[in-house]
Each structure stands twice: as C-alpha cells, then as structure tokens.
Amino acid sequence: MAEIHLSDDHKAFIEDLVKSGAYKNEDEVVAAGLRLxxxxxxxxxxxxxEGLDDVEAGRVLSFASSEELTAHIMKMAEERKNAVAPARGIAEGAGRSSRRL
Structure with missing residues (x-):
C-alpha cells in the first residue's frame, strides 16, 4: 500500500508543515499523524x-430515568464548580486587579 489519495486541503496542510520546517518531508508528517x-x-x-473493569467490580451507578441521571450529572457539575471556585481565587491572586492580559 504505497499510494494514498488526499484532499486538496490535506495536501496543502502537509505542504505548509514541511515548508515551515516542522518536518523534513511529507513522509514525516504522515508518520507523525499515524503515531498520534x-x-x-x-x-x-x-x-x-477501565470502564469494563469498573462494571465487573460493581463500581457503577443505576438510574431509574434520564431525568434522574441528568439531575445527578448537574449535581456533580455544581459540586465541581464549587470546589474549583476557591482555588481559582488563590491562583489569580486574591485582592489583585482582575484585569486580564
């Protein structure tokens, strides 16, 4: 399998990467993409x-309805948001200007 067909956009993208010096040639670009x-x-x-192992070990939650699942997800999101909010103030420097660069 030596021949592949690429769209014009993909060809241009590969050529741009080679021209930028990020890759020596087209083969390197394709190899990098395949590695990814x-x-x-x-x-x-x-x-x-990991998911299958969790199911096998009984680490699962059951919900009676999609509404119950949605409520659980929303609660988790709110808990995560509340847990992150205090840390955000510390990271940004409490008492400092809120001006962003």
Whole structure:
C-alpha cells in the first residue's frame, strides 16, 4: 500500500508543515499523524478497559430515568464548580486587579 489519495486541503496542510520546517518531508508528517492516531486508539482502548473493569467490580451507578441521571450529572457539575471556585481565587491572586492580559 504505497499510494494514498488526499484532499486538496490535506495536501496543502502537509505542504505548509514541511515548508515551515516542522518536518523534513511529507513522509514525516504522515508518520507523525499515524503515531498520534495510534496513541489516541491505545488511550481509547485503555479507557474502555477501565470502564469494563469498573462494571465487573460493581463500581457503577443505576438510574431509574434520564431525568434522574441528568439531575445527578448537574449535581456533580455544581459540586465541581464549587470546589474549583476557591482555588481559582488563590491562583489569580486574591485582592489583585482582575484585569486580564
């Protein structure tokens, strides 16, 4: 399998990456893209296995309805938001100007 067909946009993107000096040639660009896909696939498989392991171990939640699930998700989001809010003030420097750069 030596021949592949690319859209004009993909060809231009590859050419731009080579011209920028980020890659020596088109083969390096394609190889880098394939490595990223392999990493993404491996990570996805790992996450799926973690989920399956959780189910097997009984680490699951059951909901009677989609409304109950939605309420649970909203509660978790609110708890996360409240947990992050105090830390945000510390990180930004309490008492400092709120002007952003």
């Amino acid at each position: 896909l392999q990493q993404k696939d491996a990570n996805l498989r790992k996450l799926i296995q």
